[in-house]
Amino acid sequence: MPSVWWKDNAVQLIDQRLLPTRLETATLHTVADVAASIRDMYVRGAPAIGATAAYGMALAARLSTAPDREDLLDDLKEAKHVLDAARPTAVNLAWATGRILATLRAAPTADPEKLRSLALAEAEALAKADVEINRRMGANGAALIPEGANLLHHCNTGSLATVDYGTALGVIYACHEQGKGIHVWVDETRPRLQGARLTAWELMRAEVPMHLIPIHHDWITSSSSGRSL
The missing domain is CATH 1.20.120.420 (translation initiation factor eif-2b, domain 1)
Known part of the structure; x- marks a missing residue:
């Protein structure tokens, strides 16, 4: 939207x-x-x-x-x-x-x-x-993503960050539209929680499989997001 x-x-x-x-x-x-x-x-x-x-x-x-x-x-x-x-x-x-x-x-x-x-x-x-x-950009980026990929997304780069569709999140949308069976890990992105509030909301509306990663006080290097990286 x-x-x-x-x-x-x-x-x-x-x-x-x-x-x-x-x-x-x-x-x-x-x-x-x-x-x-x-x-x-x-x-x-x-x-x-x-x-x-x-x-x-x-x-x-x-x-x-x-x-x-x-x-x-x-x-x-x-x-x-x-x-x-x-x-x-x-x-x-x-x-x-x-x-x-x-x-x-x-x-x-x-x-x-x-x-x-x-x-x-x-x-x-x-x-x-x-x-x-x-x-x-979404179509070109999707061509580089393999089937069944697990993708880590930081902040928000989707429809809310652009006029519509998105940049990096647009690549994820294109993969989903092509039926590539991807899954997205979304970090919450402190302090404004763009990942938790905005990216997770967008992906759920688009029915893209995703899980939210909470970032703890010891920051990303020792969190589940850091291990994903």
Whole structure:
């Protein structure tokens, strides 16, 4: 399932803070809402953050009342500043906001309404490309995994970390879809428990055979996860 999308002139995403006990969607109506969702970990994972920020730029364009092109671009530059500051270490964030702004700057004859449409179209293209890349990565990776493999997965790299499907977890999904009979060991991934809360939840929903490995206070080298490695 997708982690973030555009609907009814707003950004919608899964509130990952509530998983695995509750699956709820947050609807974001302002750029400040989008920035807060990134800062406060509603959304996490570099590709998912990038797509969320791109949709945030589209939202900024829609909300802008600028009467001309230059004023609209100024509003978008301010939105980029707000969004980028939400998670300065997330490389995909600044890349995505920069991509939207560059697309609009590359349309010198477009009026504000056209620029608003371009911003949303580019955000949608970015999100679509992420899913397509993930599926190709999954297919290529699955070709390297033998039948009946036991795989160890750390953190979360699935649909929740991307727009949909996932990167490393996408390889696992592709193996499962091909009937390779794999099994996944999921470590809980402290301190935020992305493995226990998110990856285990995703795999159970997809009916991929898995077991969760709790990591004890003496850390991974002496745990069952360490022995698996």
